[in-house]
Amino acid sequence: MMKYCLQLILCLLLVSSSVFANAVYDFIVAQDGSGNFKTVQEAINAVPDFRKKETRILIKNGVYKEKLVLAESKQFVTFIGESLDKTIITYDDYAQKKNIFGEEKGTSGSSGFYIYGHNFTAENITFQNTAGPVGQAVAVFVSGDRVQFKNCRFLGFQDTLYTYGRESRQYYKNCYIEGTVDFIFGSSTAVFDSCTLFGKTSGYFTAASTPENKKFGYVFLNCHLTGNAPEASFLLGRPWRPYAKTVFINCRLDKIVRAEGWSNWSNAANEKTAFYAEYKTFGDGAAAGDRATWSHQLTDSEANLYTLKNIFGDWEPTK
Structure with a gap:
């Protein structure tokens, strides 16, 4: 029994x-x-x-x-x-x-x-x-x-x-992304929330190609930019297309980030159209006073506009 x-x-x-x-x-x-x-x-x-x-x-x-x-x-x-x-x-x-x-x-x-x-x-x-x-x-x-x-992890060079996607909205939460030159690139509207960006050798963290009619391109919130690359060997971004938009908010930047922060991709005209900005970045690579003169340091009121609701509109990603 x-x-x-x-x-x-x-x-x-x-x-x-x-x-x-x-x-x-x-x-x-x-x-x-x-x-x-x-x-x-x-x-x-x-x-x-x-x-x-x-x-x-x-x-x-x-x-x-x-x-x-x-x-x-x-x-x-x-x-x-x-x-x-x-x-x-x-x-x-x-x-x-x-x-x-x-x-x-x-x-x-x-x-x-x-x-x-x-x-x-x-x-x-x-x-x-x-x-x-x-x-x-x-x-x-x-x-x-x-x-x-x-x-998730994204590994490469x-x-x-x-x-x-030009009309694509993307949300990355607690992800790890590594690479060398332009290792996050493209035209989509994308938010990277609490992610780690790991730079290898030397290069650029981003190469956005944001369409002119888009208010937001790449937005990095509370991220950590680090790597095993030499000191001052990485820039935050360069514009693959003229109206590239990339913003870092409350991010920790390690010493691999160069003081000027941004590149115009050897085209001074891009400085008039691209929008590159930071807000309260910190760490050895945060050098607000030495950044490229055409980049921006957001005010409190400007930074407050970077909410998921404002960025994604009628789409609310799950956290």
């Missing part, structure tokens, strides 16, 4: 666990075959086109070497990694690498993950491009609107994170 009861309890626990797992996740990706799919792209493909409800995908620990595409028809998709440092999505393309026709892939073609679908969220995942210091080599290319990354 006791043996029967124990077997019944175990059976009920297994059923309960299965029901709970199915309630939390719609699909599970596991390389060992214990989930619904062995690859991430298979799980993406299984999401119904233009589904209006969230599809939650658990990605179990593993190194997934895949060149992923989240099509525009795959909306409200959420990736949740089993653990940040062990759930890794990676690829190794780079701009000068040749495609099957012998043509260079280019910067956009080098990405390991293309995000076109709106309302995408990722948590606890490492995205990396392992091509190394070979020029432009994108880890993630984001075109979709209302995209969020929480507790030049052009690590491409915020591509």
Whole structure:
């Protein structure tokens, strides 16, 4: 009788666990075959086109070497990694690498993950491009609107994170982003909240290409700019396009940041159109009095305008 009861309890626990797992996740990706799919792209493909409800995908620990595409028809998709440092999505393309026709892939073609679908969220995942210091080599290319990354890592060298979409709004919370030249770049409106930017070798943290009609470009709130690069080897940003907008608010800047802070990308005309600003930055790299004369130090009232509501309008990202 006791043996029967124990077997019944175990059976009920297994059923309960299965029901709970199915309630939390719609699909599970596991390389060992214990989930619904062995690859991430298979799980993406299984999401119904233009589904209006969230599809939650658990990605179990593993190194997934895949060149992923989240099509525009795959909306409200959420990736949740089993653990940040062990759930890794990676690829190794780079701009000068040749495609099957012998043509260079280019910067956009080098990405390991293309995000076109709106309302995408990722948590606890490492995205990396392992091509190394070979020029432009994108880890993630984001075109979709209302995209969020929480507790994620972006690893690479030049052009690590491409915020591509001109109409795209993006929110990064507690993320780690590393690279060398222009390793956060593009035309999207993006907020980086409590993130770590890690500079390697030397270069520029940002290269925004904000469209002229956009009020906000890149906004960094309570971030830490650090790295293993030599002292004074990094600038906060340079304008990839004339109307680039980048603002650092309440950020800690380590000694790798050069005193002038900003570059005009060898074009003095950019100084009249780009908007580069700081507010209460601190640390060894915070040198308000030595910054480029065409950059700005925000007043209290100006800094108060940089709220998520003002920046994102009718979209409120989850924190």
